[in-house]
Amino acid sequence: MGGSSLATRLFVSATAWLVIILAITGVILSSVYRDATERAFDRRLNLYLRTLIAEVATPDEPADRQFQSLGEPLFDLPLSGWYWQITRTDTEKGDTRASRSLWDKKLPKLEEHGVDLSAAGVRLGYVDGPEGQSLRMVERPVDLGADGKFLVSVAGDATEIFDETRSFDYYLGGTFTALGVVLLLTTIFQVRYGLAPLKRISEAIADIRSGRAERLEGRFPVEIAPLARETNALIDANREIIERSRTHVGNLAHAIKTPLSVIVNEAGAHAADPFASKVLEQAEVMRDQVAHHLERARIAARATIVSTITEVAPAIEGLRRTMEKIHRDREIAIEVKADPAARFRGERQDLEEMVGNLVDNACKWAASQVFIEVVVVTPEAPGVVPKLRVMVDDDGRGLSEAERAQVSRRGQRLDESKPGSGLGLSIVTDLAGLYGGSLTLSNAPIGGLRAELVLPTV
Template sequence: MRGSSLATRLFLSATAWVVVILVITGFILSSVYRDATERAFDRRLNLYLRNLVAEVATPDEPPDHQFQSLGEPLFELPLSGWYWQITRTDTEKGETRVSRSLWDKKLPKLDEHGADLTAAGVRLGYVDGPEGQNLRLVERPVDLGADGKYLVSVAGDATEIFDETRSFDYYLGGTFVALSIVLLLTTIFQVRFGLAPLKRISDSIADIRSGRAERLEGEFPVEIAPLARETNALIDANREIVERSRTHVGNLAHAIKTPLSVIVNEASAHGADPFATKVLEQADVMRDQVAHHLERARIAARVTIIGTVTEVAPTIEALRRTMEKIHRDRGVVIEVEGDAQAKFRGERQDLEEMVGNLVDNACKWAASRVFIEVRVERPVGPGAAPILRITVDDDGRGLSAPERAQASRRGQRLDESKPGSGLGLSIVVDLAALYGGGFSLGNAPIGGLRAELTLPGV
């Protein structure tokens, strides 16, 4: 059940337990009912047996009046399944008297090892009847002393037991099926509505992550309320940690700015000195790095706490116009194609900084053309967020695999003749990572370098 929801696992578990419990209960009830039916049948047989024993014990009664007190017409119906038999066991001849229903057949004797023996000396068991019937047989030895020894047997068609048990099993099965359906529907209801507060918490956390809310709001059941409180406390603690970290980075950056300004001023006073020129060059790099880390602290705090939504098309269009003006002397044409409804889950200035760096680099290296494509990939699985994919292609010379790996490192410049500090692509990588996105370089279909940026969409 990997990947299955908690509601599904609870439902399957409850279903399995319901089925197991009902099967066990049904088996027990069926066994109890069968035993009860069998005991009732045995009581009936024992009643006939006692009457026969009483008749055997009063041999003075005329033969035509003997065995008339059983009161069961089936003993008179040939091969009816109900039989009695009296066998004398103390003579070699073994005189036997049988009911009319036995016709010219005889009842078998119970196996002493396979029959049940009661405290009254009566044996009970199942035997095959004259017509292949399954009979329930009771027999009892009777010792009349000088009047002889007898074995008195009474048998009844056990089909009655089996039919009664089978009918009960059918009714029991139908009842349990109906009960199972009711229990399963009840379980579905309980799971669905019992887990509804957890679904609310999940949706609320998704709203917090996407920037539509800041805390878990609303009333929750007593069992779920501690989870909501702890989640809100975790959000508050996270906000405090991020804010504290941003403050520390800002304080450090501002503390560095003052001595850095002093160094720049002193070096500017000796502008003709090569050493001063080098100091000014490195001071500019340090300023870029300080600004970069301040920006990272600002973005980290904002992305972690609250998200905003930015329209992508107007931002790209504004960048296109700006870059065409900047690189007008080189005649670079910038083409834009993509989803006009695309949205970025983040700040506009961050999108401008990331895409602006990519388009600026593309324009620097392009021969005559830059192509920007914007796509939104909709989620496939449940709970997945849309992905905003922005590709920037140029028709320049492109980069080899080692050069592409070097280009995204902070401060690495492949051509010192091109303006810049070498921090542009590293800033893009860092900002994309802060938003949970990614950045990669490859070969463009139009012949140069492809820069692909993936960011959270809406």
């Protein structure tokens, strides 16, 4: 069950094993009961057999009183299914005496059916009797010396064995069915409530990942508590590693910026020297490269930490006020239309950095207007997560497809007269990618460029 839950798999596995165990147990019990019923039936047949042999061994008994000690009325009822037969085997004529129930029929011989003598000197087996009856028969050869040799046979209706076994199977099936239902209900109860703590942990981890919680809280059973403790310890260790990474990135930035500033200042003091000009040019390239890679390291460090949730509308409104102050000399009108329910699954400073870069670029190139729209896209297809769309439009001259491809590359600028390093869109693309989002450039409805940022939401 590839997409199935652990509880479902455990329930299916337990059900399968339960059915197998009950089936095997039922077959074994049915077989044992059939054997026991058959042995009891055989004891009854052997009792009649010994009585008949005793009658044969005392031929002086009057004929009308012979074989009266069997005590079974069914031997006198025609074709009742209970028969006895005594056949003399030491004469060619083979005189036979039989119970009245046989009427004018004869019992078959087990020897002719390939049944061998047992250690007790008897043969036991199933044969077809008169009227197609299934008989359980026992026979024994008797040697009386001078009085002759005989084959004594007693047969009983095997339907008794089959009916007893069938009745037991019905009761056994009903009992096992009821037992199976009770065990299945017990299994459902155990799986549902036994795995409830794991479900709580799963939901708590999902809350941590989405930013709704910071740790696993609550009490857990002793079997699950170590897992909760280790998970909390892992979260704490992850946060500590991220904080150390941020500190190292900051220290590295300061350590590299100072030597670069010295090189730039020294080269700037000898600007007329071609060598100094080349050094100054390459130092600027190094500064841009260092800024880019340090920013990527800082972004990656932040994106790998457990997510938080950021309200988008307040962050965008704060950016609007900031950008209006920065570009107040150009009198750019910045309009915002943000869904109040929009939330970004990430840190606020990352959202402000991405959108801030896009709004700053829009303000630099706009003629008079910048429009920011924030919407939450909820897909209709099941299983598809919703997305946050941030669209920044300006009414500038716009960009061709070739120009869009150029500005998307790191450090590329279309107009050197505009301030900046050319890293803004590259940083936005990298940061959005780390969050599983994307940045696309297209034509804006108000005439200029549209930068559309797609980010995860909750």
